[in-house]
Amino acid sequence: MWGEGRRWWRCMGGGLGVGLMVVWVVRVCLILTITLLMLLVSLLLKNRITLQEADASIPVQANVYAFKEALEASVGVSGDSGKSSVKVLPGCPSTPPHLVGEVKVEESVTVKEAEARHGASVKYGGFSWPEHCEARWSVAIIVPYRDREHQVGAFLNHMHPFLQRQQLNYSIYFVEQDGTELFNRARLLNVGFLESHKEGPWDCYAFHDVDMLPENDYHLYHCSAQPRHLAVATSNNKYRSSHGILYHTYYGGACLMGEGHIRKVNGWSNIYWGWGGEDDDMWRRITFADMAVWRYPAHFAKYKMIKHKRQIVNEDRYKILKRNTGRYPYDGLKNLNYTIKTVTRHPLYTHILVDIGSSSAQDDPTNKKFSGHNNKKT
Structure with missing residues (x-):
């Protein structure tokens, strides 16, 4: 009788241990999954902001006269290959570097x-x-x-x-x-x-x-x-x-x-x-x-x-x-x-x-x- 009780207890204890282990594994998996999702969202948002900043730094050359002259000035033709290369300028900074603040107005200028x-x-x-x-x-x-x-x-x-x-x-x-x-x-x-x-x-x-x-x-x-x-x-x-x-x-x-x-x-x-x-x-x-x-x-x-x-x-x-x-x-x-x-x-x-x-x-x-x-x- 006592032997059967001990066997029953060990079975129950073993089953409980396995159950606890399964719960622990599930929790770990959930934590890892949530962490990975948060990292993924963070990367996506960072890339989105970077793209927006990049778009903002690339202006459109709006004036047709300016565009034509700027393009003609920036295209160089090689005598050997006959191919043209276009010089691409970087976008101007968001804060112009040469601002001086207050400026004097001259009223008498022809x-x-x-x-x-x-x-x-x-x-x-x-x-x-x-x-x-x-x-x-x-x-x-x-x-x-x-x-x-x-x-x-x-x-x-x-x-x-x-x-x-x-x-x-x-x-x-x-x-x-x-x-x-x-x-x-x-x-x-x-x-x-x-x-x-x-x-x-x-x-x-x-x-x-x-x-x-x-x-x-x-x-x-x-x-x-x-x-x-x-x-x-x-x-x-x-x-x-x-x-x-x-x-x-x-x-x-x-x-x-x-x-x-x-x-x-x-x-x-x-x-x-x-x-x-x-x-x-x-x-x-x-x-x-x-x-x-x-x-x-x-x-x-x-x-x-x-x-x-x-x-x-x-x-x-x-x-x-x-x-x-x-x-x-x-x-x-x-x-x-x-x-x-x-x-x-x-x-x-x-x-x-x-x-x-x-x-x-x-x-x-x-x-x-x-x-x-x-x-x-x-």
């Missing part, structure tokens, strides 16, 4: 003086790109313009070295309104976008007044996921930030938008003749299109306004602005009419002279009452 200073570093027509690396961003600088000849030299003298230190692939377009009709800044911006786009595509477009000059080159003209207001703090406003409570909807002076942003809001409104209104209208278009305006901190985004003569103000701008809800899908790029008179390549910029019609021929399509004729100087 176009000839600017050409003498910067003509060697700029391609004819105002095109420029870094020589030793591929630019991360390509930007078209669009300047609406009329009767501001004394400010053109200062703008070119300031903006070319400013943009070159940021290692951008860019070009500067001056879009001048022909005739004596009231100035329509927004229509000129629409024309500048459409005409410069033909020489792109560009990653983004800077809509820039000729009298607004940035005072810190850490204020990067890089493209953003959302429309970006550039002229945040201006000298004429004592450098008070424009995104304060009183006037946070200000979108004038200078701003930066991608093609997708511009197309989504159908460009700028065509119906603001005389000074004012079109920038507030664009702010509302951006809001209606479920986008947001981004800004750099005011101590970086400081702008010097060059003095100029008083402009004719559109006194009906606020009345027109009140009725802009729902108008933007058909008032803008889609109904823009214009005629290009001349396109002239200068050493530091491309000049586009355009006929954009008259205020009497293009009223608010939703209400004929306000046509922009009620104007005064400011």
